[in-house]
Amino acid sequence: MAASDVKILGAWTSPVAMRPRIALNVKNVDYEFQEENLDSKSELLFKSNPVYKKIPIMIHNDKPICESLIIVQYIDEVFTSGPSLLPSDLYERATARFWATYIDDKWFSALFGTANPKTDQEKATAIEGLTSGLALLEEAFEKISKGKGFFGGETIGYLDITLGSFLGFLRVAETLSGMNYIDETKTPNLHGWAKRFCSDPSVKDLMPETKKLLEFAKMHFSGGLGAQRK
Amino acid sequence: MAASDVKILGAWTSPVAMRPRIALNVKNVDYEFQEENLDSKSELLFKSNPVYKKIPIMIHNDKPICESLIIVQYIDEVFTSGPSLLPSDLYERATARFWATYIDDKWFSALFGTANPKTDQEKATAIEGLTSGLALLEEAFEKISKGKGFFGGETIGYLDITLGSFLGFLRVAETLSGMNYIDETKTPNLHGWAKRFCSDPSVKDLMPETKKLLEFAKMHFSGGLGAQRK
Structure with missing residues (x-):
């Protein structure tokens, strides 16, 4: 092409x-x-x-x-010649769409909310939303990946792309809060997945350095991490 | 089945x-x-x-x-034996998905906002969002339907279902405000489409009566029309 x-x-x-x-x-x-x-x-x-x-x-x-x-x-x-991004099984496809919608409609707003909370209560609510969402995704990974490396199986698929694209800003949020939201103890599946995702040849040159992204976030997002969403 | x-x-x-x-x-x-x-x-x-x-x-x-x-x-x-809901042409399919997302993410919140505005300014903003959205959809209908009766062509499709499902609450909003948001003058395409949609055999027994829906809305939605969304 x-x-x-x-x-x-x-x-x-x-x-x-x-x-x-x-x-x-x-x-x-x-x-x-x-x-x-x-x-x-x-x-x-x-x-x-x-x-x-x-x-x-x-x-x-x-x-x-x-x-x-x-x-x-x-x-x-x-582009049907490459690996499929959505599962060919129709129920699995609906499941991938469900979690992708969850990530964009619900989980992202919690990630965004951790960046510039106005009160301690707002911060606690955002962190709770972020971590409980990751716990759901940790569990979903086990079912969906069926022991393989990605939500999409052997290769990166639709749901990997949806969640993985936020890993840069998740690291920024981790740096800002001093917390590890994805780690080996709480979310071992996602911990391994995030490493594989970021080092995959289709991703590694696109994932911004956390330090650069943090500088950018501090300069541009007085209202939070999400001003550029969509 | x-x-x-x-x-x-x-x-x-x-x-x-x-x-x-x-x-x-x-x-x-x-x-x-x-x-x-x-x-x-x-x-x-x-x-x-x-x-x-x-x-x-x-x-x-x-x-x-x-x-x-x-x-x-x-x-x-x-269920591939019945008529297709999404277009078979892939660009047209992406276009149908685009407008469906627009309706749910943007236009719906304007419809919702017209129901219980707290200030005159809020009411004016919601009505402007609702009517400008309908103007966009009026124009889109012309391109997408290609002179046929529905966004989906000869039969009801994905985008018809997405927008058409809100016609009951649109009528409630019209009754509450005393305005016609879809009419023969401003939105002739949507006016004809809404009539066809509501009288289609696949829809007519499901579309709630405006009077009953209005009673329900007044009883249940002190915060607006949208408490049951999703």
Whole structure:
């Protein structure tokens, strides 16, 4: 697949913009990447996503696709020669979609909430949401991975991409709070999974360094970690 | 398909619980329906959706599937003998998913916000969000339906089900505000579509009467229309 056919508009700091790039890497599809300055977005971005005016956007054969998980599903359906991202078993596919929605709709807001809590109570609630969510995902990993390395089995799949894209900001949240949310004792499955995910060839060059991401977060997110979500 | 294979847990007042039922009707699949008392939910509900403890839930061959749009996609993938709910063209499929996500994540909160605004400013913002969203969907209908009766073409599809399930509460919101949000002048495409949708055999026995729904809303939703969402 020639690079000119596929273009991704994103930003190195954006977890959700990492998703289509990982998916394309897993599928072994070349693409062109356009780094957006989010303080001065490109004409192409406004034209391609007039409803949300947000990254990530994938442009495929001159047509835009928006919303990270919709893009990942589109990539899975269009580039069928690479490994499947969603399970072929339909019940397992619904289960992967369920946990992906859980991560974006519920777990992420707890991760976000740990960054800049206004009160001790807010901080405690966010940490409780974050850790209880990780406990659920730890248990889900056991069932879904069936003893293999990833939620997707032998290779990175839809749910790996959904959760894994937040690992950079999870590390930032760990640094800010001085706590380890994923560790060998509480979440041994996720601990091993996170290591494998970050060192996978489809991910390792995309995962931002925690130190750089922390600097960025401190400079840009006075309201919390999540200003760039979607 | 025997009714015993498929069971839906829902409530007559819930827009999102209507979605799997419409999808099964379009596919001509029999199912058993269990009306949940949301003040005293069943054991089966808690067991089947321990994460959210919410309707709708579909139980298929003793396995639960949760989240309305995930259930609708599952129904589309499992029961392939009926009409397709999602477009077969992959770009059109991504487009249907985009607008469905827009409706649930953005447009719905405006609909919800019109019900019990705390200030005139809040009311104006909600009405602006609701009507500008409908203007976008009016334009989208023209492109997506390609001159046919539904977003899904000749028959009701994924996006019809997503938006159409909110028509009952849209009428409640219209009654409460004394405004017509969908009408022949501002949104002629959606006006015709809403009529066709509500009189379709797969929908008409499921769409609650506005008067009954209004009574229910006044009794139950002091905080707004959306307490039962998901």
